Amino acid sequence: MSESLKALVVDDHPLVAQATKELLDKIEGIEVVGIAGSGEQCMSYIAKHQPKLIFLDYSLPDQTGTQVAKQIKKNYPDIHIVIFTGFDMTELLNNLIDLKVSGILSKESSVRTINNMVNCIMDNHTMLPLDIFHQSQFNGETADEGYSLEKEEIRIMSMVVKGATIEQIADQIHMSRRTVDNYLKKIYSKLGVKSRIGAVEKFVQSRYYV
Secondary structure: OOOOEEEEEEOOOHHHHHHHHHHHHOOOOEEEEEEEOOHHHHHHHHHHHOOOEEEEOOEOOOOEHHHHHHHHHHHOOOOEEEEEEOOOOHHHHHHHHHOOOOEEEEOOOOHHHHHHHHHHHHOOOOOOOHHHHHHOOOOOOOOOOOOOOOHHHHHHHHHHHOOOOHHHHHHHHOOOHHHHHHHHHHHHHHHOOOOHHHHHHHHHOOOOOO
């Protein structure tokens, strides 16, 4: 390859970010131009260095990975984005496809798998774990906000989005842990999701998130 593909690592955990950078640096044809620790810093790096590949963690201190990916694709549609995360992203797969990310990888992936993903992207392809491929229908479903959240549910989800644990929520709103847990189960049911990350994703896209 005559020209290197510039890459950016976006992760707020310094050790993980550095390890990811070092791994990408070893791939032929890849030049890592920096590490960003937040969504805001990511956009600043992109404007300055014009990378073509971004390894983007889902959980950042200021925004979710999908919020950052949406900004990137709006302003730089040709940039390849790999969601590189420790979360199970199965529930968000259709949303991520709609955003036109180029791939999704677990942080537990082997060096060979990460290499394969990068090489696929450089050839304008992608790859998926078999379990996700087998479970996914790629039916283009979009979020249907045919639900209503009560004031207390909105308050709880606003805290969840900021990373609060069940114990922290219970302490701040003076409820028992069991009551908060029951509220969350009800919220998950209303949103049509099965996990915390799925609930966060739907909530931040809803009219309730300010």
